[in-house]
Amino acid sequence: MNMKKAQAAMEYLMTYGWAIIIVIIVAAALYAMGLFSPGSASVATKFNNIGTPAIGAWQLLSDGSFIVKLSNNAPFAVNITSLTVSTGIDCTNVQLNGAAVTAAGVWLGIGTDFNITATCGTPSTGSVYGVDIDMSGFNDKGMTFAESGRVTGTVA
DSSP: OHHHHHHHHHHHHHHHHHHHHHHHHHHHHHHHTTTTSOTTOOEEEEOTTTOOOOTTSEEEOTTSEEEEEEEOOSSSOEEEEEEEEESSSBOEEEEETTBOOOTTOEEEOTTOEEEEEEEOOOOOTTOEEEEEEEEEEEETTSOEEEEEEEEEEEOO
8 A cells, every 4th residue: 555655656756847947948048048137128237437327328230339328426537448339249440439449548528428330230120239348447546447338229
């Protein structure tokens, strides 16, 4: 009698165990296909020093044109001497306020608004993108400065 209960319990666990494993595999496959991703939600993360850009202050077009509008909300002026924009592959024609960043840098005072533009391939309209922005230089106290952030959205 005890053996029959043990066998029934084992069959129960095996049957439902396989069902649970199948559900986990299906959920993982749907997650990998992006079903549970935020999709078109525009989100900005990091930007710990200068402050996060406002929602709607960036876009990536299907011709690869990227723009983000930022403001130096740090409590000090900064001189940006290095700037990169990447979507996993480095973007080209990266500019700060319409000019390439040189070793001499570009000074941004406290509260200064500025634009970063770049050309980032030819993404498909409606696809979800993530753009990483990294900049470095020094502040008005002579200390090194580094900032990085990520903006995401849907290609327009």
